[in-house]
Amino acid sequence: MAQRLNPALKAVSDAVLAVAANLSVDEVLQKLVDAARELAGARYAALGIPDGTGGFRRFLVAGMSDQLVASMGPLPRTHGMLAAMLHQADAYRTDDIHDDPRFRGWWPRQHPDMRSFLGVPITGPDGTIIGAFYLTEKDGADGFDAEDQELIELLAAHAAIAITNARLYEQSRELSILSERNRLALELHDVVSQKLFSVTLTAEAAASQIDTDPETARVQLHRLRGLAGEALEELRALILGLRPPDLERDGLEHTLRKEVEMVARTHGADIRLEVEPGFQPGGAGGERELALLRIAHEALHNAVRHAHADHVIVRLAGSDRARMVEVTDDGIGFDPDAAELRSRHLGLTSMEERARELQGRLKIRSSPGHGTTVRIELANHD
Numbered sequence: 001m002a003q004r005l006n007p008a009l010k011a012v013s014d015a016v017l018a019v020a021a022n023l024s025v026d027e028v029l030q031k032l033v034d035a036a037r038e039l040a041g042a043r044y045a046a047l048g049i050p051d052g053t054g055g056f057r058r059f060l061v062a063g064m065s066d067q068l069v070a071s072m073g074p075l076p077r078t079h080g081m082l083a084a085m086l087h088q089a090d091a092y093r094t095d096d097i098h099d100d101p102r103f104r105g106w107w108p109r110q111h112p113d114m115r116s117f118l119g120v121p122i123t124g125p126d127g128t129i130i131g132a133f134y135l136t137e138k139d140g141a142d143g144f145d146a147e148d149q150e151l152i153e154l155l156a157a158h159a160a161i162a163i164t165n166a167r168l169y170e171q172s173r174e175l176s177i178l179s180e181r182n183r184l185a186l187e188l189h190d191v192v193s194q195k196l197f198s199v200t201l202t203a204e205a206a207a208s209q210i211d212t213d214p215e216t217a218r219v220q221l222h223r224l225r226g227l228a229g230e231a232l233e234e235l236r237a238l239i240l241g242l243r244p245p246d247l248e249r250d251g252l253e254h255t256l257r258k259e260v261e262m263v264a265r266t267h268g269a270d271i272r273l274e275v276e277p278g279f280q281p282g283g284a285g286g287e288r289e290l291a292l293l294r295i296a297h298e299a300l301h302n303a304v305r306h307a308h309a310d311h312v313i314v315r316l317a318g319s320d321r322a323r324m325v326e327v328t329d330d331g332i333g334f335d336p337d338a339a340e341l342r343s344r345h346l347g348l349t350s351m352e353e354r355a356r357e358l359q360g361r362l363k364i365r366s367s368p369g370h371g372t373t374v375r376i377e378l379a380n381h382d
């Protein structure tokens with residue numbers, strides 16, 4: 001026993017650490033079932049978590065190839081021996097499962113035949129059975145012995161904690177889906193509402209010129225179609241969780257340049273893009289590139305929508321370590337610390353959240369009458 005306590009402790013601590021490492025429930029369960037198989041010296045091991053309605057919510061196996069698992073068809077229902085372990089608090093051992101009346105004498109197609117069997121229920125903190133270990137085909141012996149059982153019972157006690165915690169963790173992940181919704185709201189605000197704003201402006205311009213200057217109106221309408229198409233493309237990318245197609249294809253500098261040109265045209269503003277010599281375009285993950293683009297985009301749109309500026313300058317600088325985007329306007333300015341700006345307007349909040357998520361530095365300098373500078377600095381790596 002003493003020599004085997006070591007691997008047992010290791011298996012148990014691996015499983016507990018897996019939970020601490022915030023692995024997914026499935027990863028934790030897989031570690032547990034692998035550990036059980038090794039500890040008991042079994043050819044096959046399984047770990048089942050019931051769904052409470054007569055089936056298994058999860059059923060993980062060890063010792064079988066993926067191919068074999070796939071060939072056996074759908075997850076087992078909780079019947080026969082599998083069910084028994086979920087209804088009795090004690091472990092069960094037999095050298096030949098075929099002799100037990102609860103074994104109904106059949107396997108699904110492709111299921112390897114199994115004789116020796118050790119089943120150990122996993123009891124949760126409140127005394128209910130939350131799962132079971134199933135071990136079959138003891139290596140090098142006719143059956144499992146009392147020592148095997150003791151080891152698996154020890155593992156089961158820890159598995160109970162691991163499973164309960166992993167479940168709690170999964171629930172907390174569900175909460176973070178809420179923040180994912182939040183992120184979507186920001187993206188929608190940043191991308192779609194700005195684009196649609198430009199669509200509206202262009203449509204207005206076309207409408208006002210259609211009688212007096214149909215040729216110009218035609219050009220506006222053409223532009224309108226382009227803008228609507230871009231909005232559609234961006235929306236699609238957003239829904240699919242992809243990077244905006246332009247950014248993927250053209251990189252940050254080129255995408256910003258196109259954006260600047262588009263905004264200048266639709267808003268009739270003087271906007272310049274200045275790229276610092278030696279600016280290094282690459283080196284960053286898509287997520288960072290996207291954050292830089294979105295923040296620049298929001299700052300640029302704010303400058304043309306709110307600032308009444310004569311000039312707007314977008315600056316791009318950076319080395320292989322960090323990059324910086326700065327948007328400066330000479331407009332009316334505002335008080336960036338005013339609390340009411342955060343409650344109803346998503347733009348400033350969005351910039352701040354994106355910067356914070358990536359440990360970037362966002363600085364908004366503005367005061368009424370003195371224009372505005374928004375500056376974001378982001379390391380290229382963590």
Ligand SMILES: Nc1ncnc2c1ncn2[C@@H]1O[C@H](COP(=O)(O)OP(=O)(O)O)[C@@H](O)[C@H]1O
Nearest residue numbers: 302303306307333334341345346347348349372
């Ligand atoms: N560059 C700017 N110049 C002047 N005012 C600005 C500028 N940027 C933002 N603001 C002010 O801050 C407010 C909040 O901006 P934002 O959060 O982006 O929301 P939104 O653009 O949807 O109004 C704006 O409504 C505007 O009053």
Ligand SMILES: [Mg+2]
Nearest residue numbers: 298302347348
């Ligand atoms: Mg805004």
